[in-house]
Amino acid sequence: MTFLVLGLSHRSSPVTLRERFAFAEAAIPQALEKLRREAGAAEAVILSTCNRVEIYAVMEPPEGQAAAVLRQFLIDYHQWPDPLRDEIYCHTGCRGLEHLFQVACGLDSMVLGETEILGQLKKAYDTALRLRQTGGRLNKIFQKAFNVAKQIRTETNIQRGSVSVGSVAVELAEKIFSSLGDHPVMVIGAGDTSEKTARALLSRGAHSILVSNRSHERAEALAGELGGRAIRFEDWAAEFSGIDIVISSTAAPHYILDRPKLEGLMKARKNRPLLLIDIAVPRDIDPEIKFLENVYLYNIDDLQEIAGDYLQQRKDEIARCQAVIRDKARALLLSAPDRLVDGSKLAAGDT
Amino acid sequence: MSWHDARTCFWIAVIIYGGSTVYSIFLWRKGFRRHDYVNYLLLAAGMIFHTSAMLLRGLSLDRCPVNNLYEAMTFVAWTIAAAYLVLGLFPALRHFGSFVAPIVFGIGVFALMPALDVPYKDKPEFSNGLVSLHAALSLLSYGAFGLSAVAALMYLTLEHDLKFHKLRALLALLPPVDRLERITSRLLWAGFILLTAGSAFIPFLLKQHPEANLASDPKVPWSALVWLLYLGLIVAHTRFAQSGRRFAWGAIGTFVFVLLTFWGVNLLSPTHKF
Numbered sequence: 270m271t272f273l274v275l276g277l278s279h280r281s282s283p284v285t286l287r288e289r290f291a292f293a294e295a296a297i298p299q300a301l302e303k304l305r306r307e308a309g310a311a312e313a314v315i316l317s318t319c320n321r322v323e324i325y326a327v328m329e330p331p332e333g334q335a336a337a338v339l340r341q342f343l344i345d346y347h348q349w350p351d352p353l354r355d356e357i358y359c360h361t362g363c364r365g366l367e368h369l370f371q372v373a374c375g376l377d378s379m380v381l382g383e384t385e386i387l388g389q390l391k392k393a394y395d396t397a398l399r400l401r402q403t404g405g406r407l408n409k410i411f412q413k414a415f416n417v418a419k420q421i422r423t424e425t426n427i428q429r430g431s432v433s434v435g436s437v438a439v440e441l442a443e444k445i446f447s448s449l450g451d452h453p454v455m456v457i458g459a460g461d462t463s464e465k466t467a468r469a470l471l472s473r474g475a476h477s478i479l480v481s482n483r484s485h486e487r488a489e490a491l492a493g494e495l496g497g498r499a500i501r502f503e504d505w506a507a508e509f510s511g512i513d514i515v516i517s518s519t520a521a522p523h524y525i526l527d528r529p530k531l532e533g534l535m536k537a538r539k540n541r542p543l544l545l546i547d548i549a550v551p552r553d554i555d556p557e558i559k560f561l562e563n564v565y566l567y568n569i570d571d572l573q574e575i576a577g578d579y580l581q582q583r584k585d586e587i588a589r590c591q592a593v594i595r596d597k598a599r600a601l602l603l604s605a606p607d608r609l610v611d612g613s614k615l616a617a618g619d620t
Numbered sequence: 621m622s623w624h625d626a627r628t629c630f631w632i633a634v635i636i637y638g639g640s641t642v643y644s645i646f647l648w649r650k651g652f653r654r655h656d657y658v659n660y661l662l663l664a665a666g667m668i669f670h671t672s673a674m675l676l677r678g679l680s681l682d683r684c685p686v687n688n689l690y691e692a693m694t695f696v697a698w699t700i701a702a703a704y705l706v707l708g709l710f711p712a713l714r715h716f717g718s719f720v721a722p723i724v725f726g727i728g729v730f731a732l733m734p735a736l737d738v739p740y741k742d743k744p745e746f747s748n749g750l751v752s753l754h755a756a757l758s759l760l761s762y763g764a765f766g767l768s769a770v771a772a773l774m775y776l777t778l779e780h781d782l783k784f785h786k787l788r789a790l791l792a793l794l795p796p797v798d799r800l801e802r803i804t805s806r807l808l809w810a811g812f813i814l815l816t817a818g819s820a821f822i823p824f825l826l827k828q829h830p831e832a833n834l835a836s837d838p839k840v841p842w843s844a845l846v847w848l849l850y851l852g853l854i855v856a857h858t859r860f861a862q863s864g865r866r867f868a869w870g871a872i873g874t875f876v877f878v879l880l881t882f883w884g885v886n887l888l889s890p891t892h893k894f
Contacts, residue, residue, distance in 0.1 A: 539861040
């Protein structure tokens, strides 16, 4: 029996190719059945996301033959007419296990360490399990993959921290305020990044959002999407006393909020903590403001620097994660070499 | 159980608190990135010996052991450590221990100075439990003020890191700044209520001891000053929106003042026989 992983991912192929090889969710049961019947897969799981299309299978034929059969199945199933070179990859045995574990841990993801892929992998496995397309081998392999992902998450920093501007802003807000639900948010300037940041805050419990924009129509549209309230641009200062988080991204060529103006506004706010996220270029908020008590000011560079630090921290953890994964894959093979792959290959150092 | 058994127990407690302080330095350096039970367990172990020390001394007196400076300081440290052990049950507040350890260690080392633990010729004279209650409530209040200073120190640490965009502000498993400020404020209130309650016994104590001359006792204006300082801090916070760094520095500064002057005032006081 041979365990192998065959597919395409963001590392090997562009989106134009990946979208042609993607499996629609509704088509996966039929594809699994076909895989079993026509390609001779004893067990199989199909994972199809925006960044990867992969088939995990246990097959009767030896490695080379099994890989060729599976590759041909993928090409035929999607009726791809052109020749392919390295776009489709195949990993077998221990390397295949390591690849699956890396995918589960987010090490092979476009955003290093992201956790969404683990949910997608679990869903793909559950689908195959429900359709009885998995057996003892794949069940064991996938359960181990989920265990390894959990271990990596708890023992390393690979999934720690935020790597986007919006999620860094949310993290900052949660370090200042206990509950985002109690702290109103004001969006000044209805740009794309401010919208994403506001959405990130909404996803973590913020629910009171005011939107102010030079174009009031745009403010109303965004407020409608965010479930908030639009206010006229000239009125934002009047609403400021009730606000605790400000996301500013106007196209103004000068500061819209400077120190003397905020000093007056802070008195009206009774010096409650205030988080200012200035993602405008040129900046909307005078940097001198950061010296005011209870005011926390972050501009786009600050947020990107934090996101970059987090990403670097994740990269620094890769070697540690790889070592854990390598050990776990070898241990899995050694525990049942005859059931999972050809044991002689492992003994010869096929890792 | 002898006088010295109690001191030995307290010595062991202070050594454990010292270990916890050293461990806390490593946690500070690492930026409080992980939940840590070691410090909590160290402080709990220290508390076992600390409590034993106080229990042994109390049993030998049949009263609350607050009769000399050593006993007063151990009581204050005990209050701070005990309150932490309750707060530390909540994972989000467990890193309080890293801020509590140096304070209880410092108070412990100070309490162990030989001149502070003056043996009584006889058992202290208590006509009833009022003196004990007055002393215990007052010392409990200092414990609450100490813990509020700890929360304020945590606030300043996190606030500084957030202000200056340090990544460790996000990595540290510390409560948000607004919660730290709330904890500081509530502990100040608790301490203030305890101090006021302790002081409320003074008229009754004077009836029992009419010979006491408070006019010449420096502890009286000192206590009034401390009470006013904390009242001022609370009023400034609640009525005049003095929050953030100023409030935190106020909580720390007032407690440091209490710590630095407490022993001296008690040594000068004829009615507080510390």
